Amino acid sequence: MRDERSLFINIVALLILSVIGFYIYKVSMDTGKGIKITDNITPQMRVADRFMNKNVIKEESKYVWGGTAENTSANIVTSVVVDYRLFDTTLEVIVLFVTILGFGFVIPKDKRKIIKPTTILNRWAPILMILMLMIGGYMFVNGHLSPGGGFPAGAIISTAVLIGVLAGRKTLSQKTLKIIEAVAGISIFSLGIASFVITGNFFQNFILNDRIGDLFSAGLIPIFYGLIAFKVAAELSNIYFEFYEEC
Amino acid sequence: MNSIVFLIVIPLIAAFLSLFLGKNDKILAYIVTLFNIIFSILILFSGKIPFNVAIGGWRAPYGINYAVTDLTIFFLVLVNVAALLALTSVREIMEYQFYSFYFVLLSSTNGIVLTGDLFNFFLFIELSTFAVAGLISYKRDRLSTGAALKYLILSSTASIFSLAAIGLIYKTLGTLNFADIANKVNNLNEASLSLILILYISSLLVELKIFPFNMWVVKAYEASKTSVNLFIHGMLGTAGIYGVLRILLMVFSKETGKLTLSGNLSSILMLFAFVTVIIGEIGALTEKNMKKILAFSSMAQLGIVLFGISLGSFDALKGVLYIVISNYLAKFVMFLTVNEFSKVSGSTNYLDMKGLGRRYPVLAISFTISALSLMGIPFFAGFWGKISIIGNAVFSGKLELIGAVLILIASVIEGVYYLRISHTFFSQGHEREGRISRVYCLLPMILALVILFIGINPDSFENIISILLDEIKSPEKYIKLILSLK
Numbered sequence: 001m002r003d004e005r006s007l008f009i010n011i012v013a014l015l016i017l018s019v020i021g022f023y024i025y026k027v028s029m030d031t032g033k034g035i036k037i038t039d040n041i042t043p044q045m046r047v048a049d050r051f052m053n054k055n056v057i058k059e060e061s062k063y064v065w066g067g068t069a070e071n072t073s074a075n076i077v078t079s080v081v082v083d084y085r086l087f088d089t090t091l092e093v094i095v096l097f098v099t100i101l102g103f104g105f106v107i108p109k110d111k112r113k114i115i116k117p118t119t120i121l122n123r124w125a126p127i128l129m130i131l132m133l134m135i136g137g138y139m140f141v142n143g144h145l146s147p148g149g150g151f152p153a154g155a156i157i158s159t160a161v162l163i164g165v166l167a168g169r170k171t172l173s174q175k176t177l178k179i180i181e182a183v184a185g186i187s188i189f190s191l192g193i194a195s196f197v198i199t200g201n202f203f204q205n206f207i208l209n210d211r212i213g214d215l216f217s218a219g220l221i222p223i224f225y226g227l228i229a230f231k232v233a234a235e236l237s238n239i240y241f242e243f244y245e246e247c
Numbered sequence: 248m249n250s251i252v253f254l255i256v257i258p259l260i261a262a263f264l265s266l267f268l269g270k271n272d273k274i275l276a277y278i279v280t281l282f283n284i285i286f287s288i289l290i291l292f293s294g295k296i297p298f299n300v301a302i303g304g305w306r307a308p309y310g311i312n313y314a315v316t317d318l319t320i321f322f323l324v325l326v327n328v329a330a331l332l333a334l335t336s337v338r339e340i341m342e343y344q345f346y347s348f349y350f351v352l353l354s355s356t357n358g359i360v361l362t363g364d365l366f367n368f369f370l371f372i373e374l375s376t377f378a379v380a381g382l383i384s385y386k387r388d389r390l391s392t393g394a395a396l397k398y399l400i401l402s403s404t405a406s407i408f409s410l411a412a413i414g415l416i417y418k419t420l421g422t423l424n425f426a427d428i429a430n431k432v433n434n435l436n437e438a439s440l441s442l443i444l445i446l447y448i449s450s451l452l453v454e455l456k457i458f459p460f461n462m463w464v465v466k467a468y469e470a471s472k473t474s475v476n477l478f479i480h481g482m483l484g485t486a487g488i489y490g491v492l493r494i495l496l497m498v499f500s501k502e503t504g505k506l507t508l509s510g511n512l513s514s515i516l517m518l519f520a521f522v523t524v525i526i527g528e529i530g531a532l533t534e535k536n537m538k539k540i541l542a543f544s545s546m547a548q549l550g551i552v553l554f555g556i557s558l559g560s561f562d563a564l565k566g567v568l569y570i571v572i573s574n575y576l577a578k579f580v581m582f583l584t585v586n587e588f589s590k591v592s593g594s595t596n597y598l599d600m601k602g603l604g605r606r607y608p609v610l611a612i613s614f615t616i617s618a619l620s621l622m623g624i625p626f627f628a629g630f631w632g633k634i635s636i637i638g639n640a641v642f643s644g645k646l647e648l649i650g651a652v653l654i655l656i657a658s659v660i661e662g663v664y665y666l667r668i669s670h671t672f673f674s675q676g677h678e679r680e681g682r683i684s685r686v687y688c689l690l691p692m693i694l695a696l697v698i699l700f701i702g703i704n705p706d707s708f709e710n711i712i713s714i715l716l717d718e719i720k721s722p723e724k725y726i727k728l729i730l731s732l733k
Contacts, residue, residue, distance in 0.1 A: 083303060083305075084303065084305055084309060084310050084311075085310070085311065085366075086302075086303055087302050087303070087311050087367065088311065088366060088367060088370055091358075091367070091370045091371070091374060092370065094259060094262075094351065094374060095370070095373055095374055095377060097262075097351075098347075098348065098351050098374060098377040098378055098381065099377050101344055101347055101348070101381060102344070102348070102377060102378075102380055102381030102384065102395075104344075105344070105381060105384040105385065105387055105392070105395070106380075106384055106392055106395055106396060106399075178266055178267075181263070181266075182263040182264070182266050182267065185259075185260075185262075185263040186260055186263050186264070189256050189259055189260050190260075192252075192256060193256065196249060196250070196252070199304065200249055201249055201301065201302065201303060201304040202249060202252040202256070202302050202303065203302055203303045204303050204304040205303075
């Protein structure tokens, strides 16, 4: 009975979300700034058009875009974080990994009574989780086009897990998180080695010649951001589990 | 030679793999460490040194770069060999976290030595901090958790300072590259350079175990396993000395060919070194626990190293490199010996180890050789270091003269407590159950023979040191190499 009701509520929530999504799509098409994922008809506007034309210095000044690897990403900050200083960014992720690994050692282990979550939280948790996952996914998919990126996206995705933990729902096991973490970490460095094999330099962007501002552009940057997002999400979720189970 | 980044990337991949391998982690650790040693030795003999590697294909001042010079490769080999030597003392089965921390520490110490970028350097220091804190707390008892927290609080406070210094450098000079900073450092005014140096040095002094930042040392050594002690001593300590040499002498040096710390920073560092030496020696004199004695003693040795660096002459720097290598070898011998003896006697108190030297003379003689080397007795490696530092300090000034006298007094105190221990080893004791395998006696013996070899035949080592000093004397070569100036 309980499971059926929660299933029903989930379906209703999905319906509401799809209606919202449809209206967002309709409004964006009507105003002319359409969301084009495929490129069969050359679209008038790119996804990041507004962002590319935006400037803070003068009204009429504009970035000049070349075709080199340096400015494949429409968001300059992303270029710095995931291209010039990619190695630093990956090391930051490792810092997170190490701190969370050592976390279990330092925190004392006492058992505490866990308070049962309220019905409202329990019922609404899946809906909130879907919203969080959507926003987080949007953040890292669009990391090379607009402000955002892997780290905040990972944090947002991990809040979905946090809500699940608070609502007493079993979402992910710690072993799954460990696997996600390791696979994402290893593939970041394997991509680095791949670029060493292809171009001769570690962590060099080797997918070039795409249109700036498209969803599928900027070569390796979205891939790296996705991996970073998953890794950060897995690591932060690990902390929540650690607190929840060991408090 | 872009493949140099493998030294950092392979251990990091291994850190993730070790989450799943269970008991095979130990084999993985040996494979990765051997890979690092062989790779760095191959680079040493490749004949391409010095060279500069740009990561991501971005040229030096814009992207991150790794520079391999003579100084780098010397410390790189030291760090990786230390990793292998320390790994031999891991006998029991460890959990996967231990190996993960070890791999991260290995990669970060390699990175500290290799990197040519200030922010990258900071990140590696940060990584090594967390890895070491995890390793210290591995035993999960009250003592080790407290020691780890102490170390974490101290080093993260220090890293805030160094991050502030990095921000100031980026604001004033607009660059983070070592060579570029060294190129532009003359544009800085005296006040900002002093501020940056004070903030930055504070974080380096934590790794170097110098007085106001060394409360973590003794507890951390006492609370952790012998292998972890050796990681801290051999890998982190050695990499920290490299950082001080590179950053103080080559990046922030205003005149070439001379160590010029702005204002009276040099005398402040000297005072810190004095207090460190005094605390270290007196602490070791009153202590009965062997691990604590060794911790205090390594503090004192690093105080002498800092004194030598702050003297600001190249003869003293030669002495510093001798002391670094003698302390590096001697502490390995001592920790390995103490590890074996404490297993047989069941405690780390040296009074309980009575008579073990008669049953295992190889270990006890190796211990005595390294103790004599640390004291600075002639024909042992430490002698050549102490004599060039003291000989340089005596005629330099008042403060330096005090330092020279202090080092001599410290040698006497070291003699008292180390020879007391050696005497206890060789005095008559009672029979014991446990046995030490002869294989474990082999490694301390070889290291002690190396100490003797360097002490008797210093010319062999002098050649290496003169190459290193040539590099420190002319930072403009480093700048030209990295910025590819003509």
